[in-house]
Amino acid sequence: MDSPLQKHVVIIGAGFAGLSAAAFLGKEGYKVTVLEKNDQPGGRARVWEQDGFKFDMGPSWYWMPDVFEDFFKNFGHSVKDFYHLQRLDPSYRIYFGKDDLINIPADRNTLNDLFDEIEAGSSKKLDKFLKQAEYKYNVGMADYAHRPSKGLKEFFDLKLIKQSQGLHLLTSMRTHIRKFVKHPKLRQLLEFPVLFLGATAKDIPAMYSLMNYADLVLGTWYPQGGMGEIIKAMVAVAEENSVRIIYNAEVKEIVANGGIVSNVITNRGSIAADLVISGADYEHTEQQLLKKKDRRYSPKYWRSRKMSPSCLIFYVGVGKRVDGILHHNLFFDGDHDGHADDIYKAAKWPDEPSFYVCCPSKTDHTVAPPGCTNLFFLMPLAAGIEDTEALRATYFIKMLSRFEALASVSIRDNILVKRSYCVNDFVKDYHAYKGNAYGLANVLSQTAFMKPAIHSKKLRNLLYTGQLTVPGPGVPPAIISGEIAAKEAINYFGNQSK
Numbered sequence: 209m210d211s212p213l214q215k216h217v218v219i220i221g222a223g224f225a226g227l228s229a230a231a232f233l234g235k236e237g238y239k240v241t242v243l244e245k246n247d248q249p250g251g252r253a254r255v256w257e258q259d260g261f262k263f264d265m266g267p268s269w270y271w272m273p274d275v276f277e278d279f280f281k282n283f284g285h286s287v288k289d290f291y292h293l294q295r296l297d298p299s300y301r302i303y304f305g306k307d308d309l310i311n312i313p314a315d316r317n318t319l320n321d322l323f324d325e326i327e328a329g330s331s332k333k334l335d336k337f338l339k340q341a342e343y344k345y346n347v348g349m350a351d352y353a354h355r356p357s358k359g360l361k362e363f364f365d366l367k368l369i370k371q372s373q374g375l376h377l378l379t380s381m382r383t384h385i386r387k388f389v390k391h392p393k394l395r396q397l398l399e400f401p402v403l404f405l406g407a408t409a410k411d412i413p414a415m416y417s418l419m420n421y422a423d424l425v426l427g428t429w430y431p432q433g434g435m436g437e438i439i440k441a442m443v444a445v446a447e448e449n450s451v452r453i454i455y456n457a458e459v460k461e462i463v464a465n466g467g468i469v470s471n472v473i474t475n476r477g478s479i480a481a482d483l484v485i486s487g488a489d490y491e492h493t494e495q496q497l498l499k500k501k502d503r504r505y506s507p508k509y510w511r512s513r514k515m516s517p518s519c520l521i522f523y524v525g526v527g528k529r530v531d532g533i534l535h536h537n538l539f540f541d542g543d544h545d546g547h548a549d550d551i552y553k554a555a556k557w558p559d560e561p562s563f564y565v566c567c568p569s570k571t572d573h574t575v576a577p578p579g580c581t582n583l584f585f586l587m588p589l590a591a592g593i594e595d596t597e598a599l600r601a602t603y604f605i606k607m608l609s610r611f612e613a614l615a616s617v618s619i620r621d622n623i624l625v626k627r628s629y630c631v632n633d634f635v636k637d638y639h640a641y642k643g644n645a646y647g648l649a650n651v652l653s654q655t656a657f658m659k660p661a662i663h664s665k666k667l668r669n670l671l672y673t674g675q676l677t678v679p680g681p682g683v684p685p686a687i688i689s690g691e692i693a694a695k696e697a698i699n700y701f702g703n704q705s706k
Contacts, residue, residue, distance in 0.1 A: 212237035215701055218472050218481040219243070220459050223251025224683055225674040226487030227442040228279065228690025229697070234449030235283060236698060242446070243457040243474055245488075246637060249443050252645070253683070255436035258625045260577035261525035264436055265629065266645075267683050268566045268584060269536070270429040271422045275349065275684035276438065279691075283445050290441035291431040294571060299428035300536035302400070303614045304393060308541075311534065312397070314427055327391040337388045337398070341421035343374050348418045353679040353688050356696055357657040376414035377652065384414035396540055403588065406516025406649035406681060408548040413652050430535065430571050438683075459488065462497045462670070469669050483669040483700060485693050490660050490676035492639035504665040514654060516646035516681055517551050517588040518631045522604055525625030526581040530567065533615050537565045539607075541614060547588070555590040557599060563587040563607050580624070585611070592642035595631035604628070646682075647675030655680075662693060671696055 217233050219226045222244035234240045248254055252266030270276075270293070277287050287293060297314035304310075310326075313319050320331035376384055385398045399409040401419035431437045443453065454476070461473040462484060472479045486493040491510045494503045542560030550558040566584040569576040576582040585607050604626075612618055631643030648654050662677050664670035673693035675681040 212701070215239065215482045216241065216480065217483045217485065217697060218479055219485045219487060220472070220493070221245070221251060221487030221674070222249035222443075222453055222455075223487055223674065224253065224439075224442070224686035225690040225693070226251070226485070227439070227446055228687045229485050229487065229673050229694045230451045230453075230690075231283065231442065231446040231449055232691055232694035233697060234446060234451040236694075238697075238701075240446075240449075240451045241479060242451060242453040243459055243472065243479070244453060244455050245458040245639075247455050249453065249455075250436060250439040251487075251638065253435055253439050255434065255439075256523060256627065258627070259525065261523075261580070261582055261625050262434060262436075262575040263523040263582065263584065263627075264434045264568070265521075265523070267435050268568070270431060270435065270438075270683075271419075272349070272426060272684040273429055274426070275687060279687050280441070280445065282691075283449070285445065287441075290444065291433060291437040293429050293431055296428045296430055296535050296571065298534060299423070300538060301534045302393075302397060302538045303541055304396075305541045306614055309614075310393065310397070312424070316425070319424060323389075323394060326394055327389060330389050330391070330394060333388040337385075337417065338421055338425060340374065340376075341417040341419075342425065344376075344415055344418040345421040347375065348415065349684075352656065353685060354692065355656070355678070356662050356692050357659065357678040358661065358663060359657050376417070377655075379414040380410055381412045381414050381416060382409040384417060385409065396544060400538065406646050407514065407651050408545075408552060411552075411649070411651050413650075413655070416650065428536065430568070432572055432574070434568060434572065434575055435683075459497060462486075462493070462502075462667075464498070464502050464667050464670075467666060467668055469667050481669075483671070483697050485671045485673055485697060487672075487674045487690070489639045489641055490672050490674070491641040493672070496639070498667075502664075502666045505660065510641065514552075514649040514651055515591040515642055515644045516649050518591045518593065518634055518640075518643045519645045520585075520587045520589055520600060520603055521629040522583075522585040522607075523625070523627045523629070524583040524585065524619075524623060525576065526583060526619045527579075527622045527624045528581065528619075529579060530581040530583070530617050530619060532617055533565065533567055533570070535567055535570045537567070537615070539563050539565070539610060539614060541610065551588055551590045555593060557589065557593065557603070558587075561587045561603065561606065563610075565607075565611055581619075583619075588645075589631065591631070591644040593631060595643070597628075600628045600630055641676075647680065650680050662689075662696060669700060671700075 216239045298311035323330040402412045463471040547558045569582040634640040634643040679685045
C-alpha cells in the first residue's frame with residue numbers, strides 16, 4: 209500500500225470547505241495543495257480594509273458554535289486558541305416600523321417573557337417548538353449533515369428512519385410555525401433564520417426549525433476581530449498540517465484521461481494531481497473546467513435548479529459614532545412576503561425590500577478608527593438579476609433613508625468609505641452561478657442525495673465540496689462539507705490500494 213505522503217491532493221478554493229478538507233487530509237499525511245483564485249483565503253469570507261475600517265465581506269453571523277469547536281478539536285485545538293468569542297445580548301433587533309421594534313434576548317427566561325408580552329401564553333408553545341427544534345438539530349447536525357448522501361440507499365437505516373419521523377420533512381416551516389404562534393411579529397421572528405437557506409418559509413421543510421434552536425438557544429456570537437479570524441485560524445491549522453496554499457492561482461482546466469484526473473491547469477502553470485476536490489462553484493467547475501464528456505450534469509440541469517438569492521451589499525465607514533442600533537439589525541418594516549416573491553417568483557428588484565444592517569464596531573473597536581462606525585448593509589436579491597451601478601445607487605438610498613428614519617440616526621453626511629458588492633461581483637470573484645450568494649435553495653427537492661453529488665460520475669478521482677453540494681449553504685455546513693469530502697478522498701485512496 210502506498211504511503212499517503214506519495215499521494216497529492218489538489219483542492220480548488222480556500223473557502224471554509226476547501227480549508228476544512230485540506231486540514232483533514234493534511235492531518236492524515238497526504239500532500240495537499242490548495243489553489244486560490246484570489247489574493248487571500250476565505251472565499252466569500254474575505255476581508256476588505258480601507259482607511260482604518262475593516263469589513264467582513266460575506267458571512268457576519270456566528271451560529272452553531274459547537275461545529276467550529278468540533279472542527280478545531282480534531283486537530284488538538286480549541287476555538288479559544290485562535291480567537292475570543294463573545295455572545296451577543298441582545299442577539300439582534302428587528303424593526304417593524306418607526307418606534308416599533310423588538311430586541312431578541314440571549315436569556316431564555318427573558319425571551320419567554322417577550323413572547324408572552326406579545327402573545328399571551330405563547331412562551332409555553334415556544335418551549336415545545338424549541339424542544340422539537342433541538343431534536344432536529346441533534347439529529348440533523350450529528351447524523352444527516354455528516355453523510356455523503358451518495359444515494360437513497362444510504363438513508364435506509366432503521367435508526368435514521370425512526371429519527372426522521374420527528375423531522376417534519378413534508379411540512380413547510382410556515383405551516384409548522386403557525387401551529388405554535390399567531391402574532392405576525394412572532395411568526396416573522398421564527399421565520400427569519402430560513403433567510404440563510406435560500407427559500408421562503410412557505411417552501412423550506414420544517415426540519416429547518418433546527419435553525420431556530422441554533423438562533424434562540426445556542427445563541428448569536430461574535431469572534432473578536434471579525435469573521436476573518438475564523439479563516440486565519442483554519443489556515444493556521446491547515447499549514448500546521450503541511451498544507452500548501454497558492455494564492456492568485458486561478459484554475460483554467462481540469463485535465464482527465466480514461467476517467468481519471470491527471471492535472472490541474474492554472475494561470476501559473478500545470479500541477480499533477482492524484483485526486484482533486486473542487487471547492488469552487490460546482491456549476492463553473494463542471495461547465496467551464498471540464499470537457500463535455502467528463503460532466504455529470506447538463507446546462508439544462510443547472511438552469512432547473514432553485515438557487516438561493518444573491519444580494520446587494522454596501523460596506524460603509526462612518527466618521528462618527530452611530531448610537532441607537534445593535535450589532536445585528538433586521539428591517540422588516542416593508543412588505544416582507546412581497547420582497548420574497550420579487551426574489552423567487554418575479555425575479556425583479558424589490559418594491560419594498562427587507563434588509564439587514566450589521567454594526568460590528570458596536571462589539572469590536574478594532575474594525576473602525578476611534579470615534580467611527582463600521583456598517584454593513586445587505587439586501588437579498590434574485591440570482592441572475594440585472595446589476596448596474598445606477599440600480600445599486602438607487603437601492604442604497606432606499607436602505608439608507610429607511611435606516612436613518614427607523615433607527616433615528618443621520619449618517620449620510622458622515623460617510624468616509626463606501627463600497628458596493630452585488631451580482632456581477634459574485635460572478636467575477638467566485639464564478640458564482642447566476643451570481644448567487646448562498647448556494648442552492650434548501651427546498652425538499654434539493655435535499656440530501658437530491659443535491660449535486662459530492663462525487664463526479666465520470667471522473668473517479670474528482671470530488672466536490674461547498675455550498676452547492678452536501679450538506680448545504682452556510683458556514684458550519686461548509687466546514688462539515690470539507691470534512692465529508694476529505695473522508696471520501698481517503699476512502700478512494702484506500703480502495704485503490706486494495
